[in-house]
Amino acid sequence: MDQSHPHHPHHPADQPDPSSPQPGDLTYDVVVVGGGAAGLSAAVALGRARRTVLVVDAGQQRNLPAAGVRNVLTRDGLSPAELVRLGREEVLRYGGTVLGASVESVAPSVTASGTATGEGFDLVADDGTRVRARRLLLATGLADELPDVPGLRERWGTDVLHCPYCHGWEVRDQVIGVLASGPMAVHQALLFRQWSQHITLFLDGRAAPTAEEAEQLAARGVAVVPGAVAGLEVHDDALAAVLLADGARHAVQALVVGPRFSARTELARMLGVATAEHPLGLGTSVTTDETGLTSVPGVWAAGNVSDLTAQVAVAAARGLMVGAAINADLMAAELRAAVDSYRSR
Ligand SMILES: Cc1cc2nc3c(=O)[nH]c(=O)nc-3n(C[C@H](O)[C@H](O)[C@H](O)COP(=O)(O)OP(=O)(O)OC[C@H]3O[C@@H](n4cnc5c(N)ncnc54)[C@H](O)[C@@H]3O)c2cc1C
Numbered sequence: 001m002d003q004s005h006p007h008h009p010h011h012p013a014d015q016p017d018p019s020s021p022q023p024g025d026l027t028y029d030v031v032v033v034g035g036g037a038a039g040l041s042a043a044v045a046l047g048r049a050r051r052t053v054l055v056v057d058a059g060q061q062r063n064l065p066a067a068g069v070r071n072v073l074t075r076d077g078l079s080p081a082e083l084v085r086l087g088r089e090e091v092l093r094y095g096g097t098v099l100g101a102s103v104e105s106v107a108p109s110v111t112a113s114g115t116a117t118g119e120g121f122d123l124v125a126d127d128g129t130r131v132r133a134r135r136l137l138l139a140t141g142l143a144d145e146l147p148d149v150p151g152l153r154e155r156w157g158t159d160v161l162h163c164p165y166c167h168g169w170e171v172r173d174q175v176i177g178v179l180a181s182g183p184m185a186v187h188q189a190l191l192f193r194q195w196s197q198h199i200t201l202f203l204d205g206r207a208a209p210t211a212e213e214a215e216q217l218a219a220r221g222v223a224v225v226p227g228a229v230a231g232l233e234v235h236d237d238a239l240a241a242v243l244l245a246d247g248a249r250h251a252v253q254a255l256v257v258g259p260r261f262s263a264r265t266e267l268a269r270m271l272g273v274a275t276a277e278h279p280l281g282l283g284t285s286v287t288t289d290e291t292g293l294t295s296v297p298g299v300w301a302a303g304n305v306s307d308l309t310a311q312v313a314v315a316a317a318r319g320l321m322v323g324a325a326i327n328a329d330l331m332a333a334e335l336r337a338a339v340d341s342y343r344s345r
Pocket of ligand 1: 056057062064103167264
């Protein structure tokens, strides 16, 4: 993992800072936890705003299993790893720092005597790095909880899919199965019908569609198979069939699933940041206002950790917006301090 040297972090000795860091710790204007589209985009905006920024990234971007990124204008088909590499390069170009590590703990900053400073956060990473952040951006993304079908995880991101806008074009006109593994299964089957006429909904023993849904599925020519799914058949590194517990075999070229979107909220929870369940039951995420501010002052969130359905371009756009909001918040605090000091002259 790469670690560039900080260009201009605030050392306790050379820059007065209200959060009084521990000796040896570096203080950054902003620490961004998570270096996917959201975190990197925020870090570029903050670097360009002449803020000292550290991105700590564990390198588990959600779309890494996919061959290429789709629906990102001018970057069509770029490998997800290459997108991250280029994004990191842009962060470095504007004086930011990228640390390949996982943040394990975060807490409000305290003085050497243990009293709260009232501003800032202390972070500890799994490589032993300790840093202090005046403001914190959580861009930790989410983990896709996949249905527990043997062989399915290995195909995730290639021919086991969830997102028509990410993969639909690539599987157009193919024989596509939809595994009922989430609350949106019928919707997914009807949606993927836009990309192919050959859609089968595998209920995997779940409740049958309502009468209204059954009519919609029939009207669009979507087959419904009720039985329990036992596994997948793969030939020449390509999905070949869905196998049922009763021995039936249904040939498919792609399988759509509905993972539970499990936002990485561990750090948010350590700080008491509010989270909420998605209204459609897709998963839990960090709650923010429209600027990306969480329920805890000084802590922002962007990307999938606070918006479960954000795609790459949306996550990057939110990162930019939240980066600007953090800069505005820092600017307001600095302005208050400047006016106070001016008045006391
Ligand atoms: C298979 C698949 C294919 C996809 N294809 C597309 C596509 O073609 N087009 C598209 O627009 N979208 C696609 N997406 C969606 C896309 O992956 C997300 O929109 C995007 O990754 C969200 O960006 P993010 O920055 O919020 O999170 P991520 O990109 O997931 O980045 C979060 C980062 O935070 C890190 N992290 C988490 N916790 C910590 C911690 N404690 N310390 C340090 N680092 C931490 C993670 O390791 C990770 O690197 C796809 C998703 C999947 C699952």
